[in-house]
Amino acid sequence: MIVEVRAVAPFYKNGFLVACERTREAVIIDPGDEVDQLLGAIRDYDVEVQSILLTHAHVDHVSGVAAAKEAFDVPIYLHRDDQFLYDAAVQQGAMFGFKIRQPPPVDVHYDGAVAFGDYEARVHHTPGHCPGGVCLQVGREGENGQMLFVGDTLFAGSIGRTDLPGGDYAVLMRAITEVLFPLGDDAIVHPGHGPDTTIGRERSTNPFVLEYLTRRT
Numbered sequence: 099m100i101v102e103v104r105a106v107a108p109f110y111k112n113g114f115l116v117a118c119e120r121t122r123e124a125v126i127i128d129p130g131d132e133v134d135q136l137l138g139a140i141r142d143y144d145v146e147v148q149s150i151l152l153t154h155a156h157v158d159h160v161s162g163v164a165a166a167k168e169a170f171d172v173p174i175y176l177h178r179d180d181q182f183l184y185d186a187a188v189q190q191g192a193m194f195g196f197k198i199r200q201p202p203p204v205d206v207h208y209d210g211a212v213a214f215g216d217y218e219a220r221v222h223h224t225p226g227h228c229p230g231g232v233c234l235q236v237g238r239e240g241e242n243g244q245m246l247f248v249g250d251t252l253f254a255g256s257i258g259r260t261d262l263p264g265g266d267y268a269v270l271m272r273a274i275t276e277v278l279f280p281l282g283d284d285a286i287v288h289p290g291h292g293p294d295t296t297i298g299r300e301r302s303t304n305p306f307v308l309e310y311l312t313r314r315t
């Protein structure tokens with residue numbers, strides 16, 4: 099599996115290229131302001147993008163969708179519960195003081211796994227940071243993928259904020275501990291911001307998780 103990450107100022111939001119090394123079929127995840135760097139990686143690897151997969155619809159995760167759609171004309175996937183945020187992308191940008199183009203319409207609301215080459219992305223609903231957040235579990239078709247693209251649900255040593263529209267702390271903590279953790283301690287977590295981590299490391303050292311788990315017992 100080819101996994102490339104790019105991030106640029108001001109949000110340093112991670113955009114990913116994930117491709118099958120055999121068939122060269124690829125997906126891009128959360129194209130934002132770093133979309134030009136992702137397009138460069140796509141040329142360098144000579145892969146063929148088949149879909150644009152979104153972990154959620156906050157503006158930093160969708161500001162490059164228009165450019166990606168123009169470059170490849172492939173379907174855009176989003177969870178239906180984040181459609182209202184996607185529709186308000188321009189207003190979200192204005193809230194942060196940025197001008198962005200309204201991204202083109204979503205083509206597919208997630209309904210099952212998305213295949214590319216020998217791989218597939220299984221979709222797990224992980225609300226709490228926003229209503230339609232998902233974790234994309236990527237691995238060989240039919241196997242339990244060990245690459246998790248979690249958006250802003252979980253970070254190395256931190257968790258997603260829950261003070262934006264539709265955010266909910268209790269819902270977020272349930273998504274982390276009841277949806278993400280069962281995917282396995284060895285699974286590699288690719289957050290929407292910052293460095294990679296693993297489920298095992300976050301389960302045993304993440305202060306927000308530890309506090310939540312102690313309070314519940």
Ligand SMILES: [Zn+2]
Nearest residue numbers: 154156227250
């Ligand atoms: Zn977000």
Ligand SMILES: [Zn+2]
Nearest residue numbers: 111158250290
């Ligand atoms: Zn973000």
